[in-house]
Amino acid sequence: MTKKIFRSIFLVSLIVILACMAAASAFLYSYFSEIQQDQLQAELTLASQGVESDGENYLNALNITDYRITWVGADGTVLYDNEANPDEMENHLDRPEVQEALSTGSGSGVRTSSTLSERTYYLAHLLSDGTILRLSYSTESVFALLGGMWYAIVIVLIIAVVLSLALAKRLAKSIIRPLNQLDLDHPLENDSYEELTPLLTRLIQQHRQIDHQLEELHDRQTEFSAVTDNMSEGLILLGSDGSILSINRAAMKVFGTDGNCVGKDMLTVDRSRQVQELLHQAMSGEHSETILSKDGREYQLNASPIVNDGKLGGVALLAFDITEKAMMERQRREFSANVSHELKTPLHSIMGSAELIENGLVKADDMPRFVSRIRSEATRLVTLIDDIIRLSQLDEGIEMPKEQVDLMAISREAVEALSPLASEKDVEVSVTGGHSYISGVRRLLYEIVFNLCENAIKYNKDGGKVDINISKNTLTVTDTGIGIPPEHQSRVFERFYRVDKSHSRETGGTGLGLSIVKHAVLYHGAEIKMESHVGDGTKISVIFPEQDDK
Numbered sequence: 001m002t003k004k005i006f007r008s009i010f011l012v013s014l015i016v017i018l019a020c021m022a023a024a025s026a027f028l029y030s031y032f033s034e035i036q037q038d039q040l041q042a043e044l045t046l047a048s049q050g051v052e053s054d055g056e057n058y059l060n061a062l063n064i065t066d067y068r069i070t071w072v073g074a075d076g077t078v079l080y081d082n083e084a085n086p087d088e089m090e091n092h093l094d095r096p097e098v099q100e101a102l103s104t105g106s107g108s109g110v111r112t113s114s115t116l117s118e119r120t121y122y123l124a125h126l127l128s129d130g131t132i133l134r135l136s137y138s139t140e141s142v143f144a145l146l147g148g149m150w151y152a153i154v155i156v157l158i159i160a161v162v163l164s165l166a167l168a169k170r171l172a173k174s175i176i177r178p179l180n181q182l183d184l185d186h187p188l189e190n191d192s193y194e195e196l197t198p199l200l201t202r203l204i205q206q207h208r209q210i211d212h213q214l215e216e217l218h219d220r221q222t223e224f225s226a227v228t229d230n231m232s233e234g235l236i237l238l239g240s241d242g243s244i245l246s247i248n249r250a251a252m253k254v255f256g257t258d259g260n261c262v263g264k265d266m267l268t269v270d271r272s273r274q275v276q277e278l279l280h281q282a283m284s285g286e287h288s289e290t291i292l293s294k295d296g297r298e299y300q301l302n303a304s305p306i307v308n309d310g311k312l313g314g315v316a317l318l319a320f321d322i323t324e325k326a327m328m329e330r331q332r333r334e335f336s337a338n339v340s341h342e343l344k345t346p347l348h349s350i351m352g353s354a355e356l357i358e359n360g361l362v363k364a365d366d367m368p369r370f371v372s373r374i375r376s377e378a379t380r381l382v383t384l385i386d387d388i389i390r391l392s393q394l395d396e397g398i399e400m401p402k403e404q405v406d407l408m409a410i411s412r413e414a415v416e417a418l419s420p421l422a423s424e425k426d427v428e429v430s431v432t433g434g435h436s437y438i439s440g441v442r443r444l445l446y447e448i449v450f451n452l453c454e455n456a457i458k459y460n461k462d463g464g465k466v467d468i469n470i471s472k473n474t475l476t477v478t479d480t481g482i483g484i485p486p487e488h489q490s491r492v493f494e495r496f497y498r499v500d501k502s503h504s505r506e507t508g509g510t511g512l513g514l515s516i517v518k519h520a521v522l523y524h525g526a527e528i529k530m531e532s533h534v535g536d537g538t539k540i541s542v543i544f545p546e547q548d549d550k
């Protein structure tokens, strides 16, 4: 801008200087020309009077060098000329000033030389005898005059240019300085140019508008962060170049990163081929999904393209933790496979025995054994189906009516019910401790005591002992049985898990007893603890939450 102002000022001042010079030259030239013409007129008047009285003698006596005097006869013949021989001069009748003098008494004329370098002014006067006296003087034309003064003009021009340059530079700087010093943060505090007031006022309005928009943007961002940070799903917003625009807390946890990754490429957070392919597909405008296993957990990743006015604006990546869901799904699949297997085994045995009997291949003596097998396998099937039904009821988590249940009373009931098994195994069962009332579902509490006691008898040695102890809110079943090897202890609560399949089968076990116990314990908010040593026995405790004394 400084340069532009400088150039304009310089050009204007140069044009003004040149125009002034031209105007001054023209004015002076015409002024001096007029003075000379007046003198010429005065000289002509004097000379006319002289010639009227003395004729040619007067002219010969004159010694004039400033003007040219020509005396022309009435027929145009030159009678006298102070610069040339009249006899050699052509007839002057056709000269305009002569013609004019002949008709009006006086005439004038101006002629420029062919080179334009000289101008000649003519004044003619008609004398009383019909002759014409003409005076003329030549002067240089204005161009020749200027040409003759070129060195002076060049010097003046150089001085003018230098002065214009210096002035233009100074002026341009002084115009720009206040503009450079404008305080744009406080527009109205500037008093440099009045003309800037509308601009500065507009600037204030824009300042206010920008402040307002920034505030709004900040509010929205805070709102967005508050919403996304409280989401349990991970959310990452990516720009069209793959850079992270926003990442919520859950996503930081999934990818093991922090807020510093914002602005960086997604590659810096996860380099796995799986995620890269997922994003690549989303970048090409297609919704895509994948399951990602990370740090022992499983996540479902959904990547959706964000389209703005038909153009890809970025990608939204959502991460759901599906570890529990996947585990339950796996367990469900395993359970279904196990159930069919467990059901098929006794059924095949029943069908096999029945077929043999049907085909008359069983001797009469063996018949009771076969019938007894069919009966025991059928009983096993019924027990299994009962256990499965109980487990699925517990799985559904249906709310069941609770009541005050005396652990001592139900323990005695269970021991009573299991006494045939205890006598069969020659196991001595005792119930010790005192009454303890638990707020719970009687049937489920009975299941807990019954299953633990049944296992304690089943997996006991002949002549072994079982003790059911109730103290405060804890039920402990201790046996002197075979014990559970340490590597199996954490798994015996899984469905269909058995330490020794054949032994369990012999004792009619389904592998679901401890699963039912675990579920029933969880249903009551209780805790289960196991202590077992192979050959010595097992101690399983169920600790119920503290009960309000009523």
Ligand code: ADP
Binding pocket: 451, 455, 456, 459, 479, 481, 482, 483, 484, 492, 493, 497, 498, 499, 500, 504, 508, 509, 510, 511, 512, 513, 514, 515, 538
């Ligand atoms: P099952 O119907 O086979 O008894 P459970 O779920 O009740 O199934 O028990 C799972 C497995 O844990 C049993 O097969 C057995 O091997 C083992 N087990 C359970 N209780 C005892 C115990 N008191 N002593 C030794 N082993 C036990």
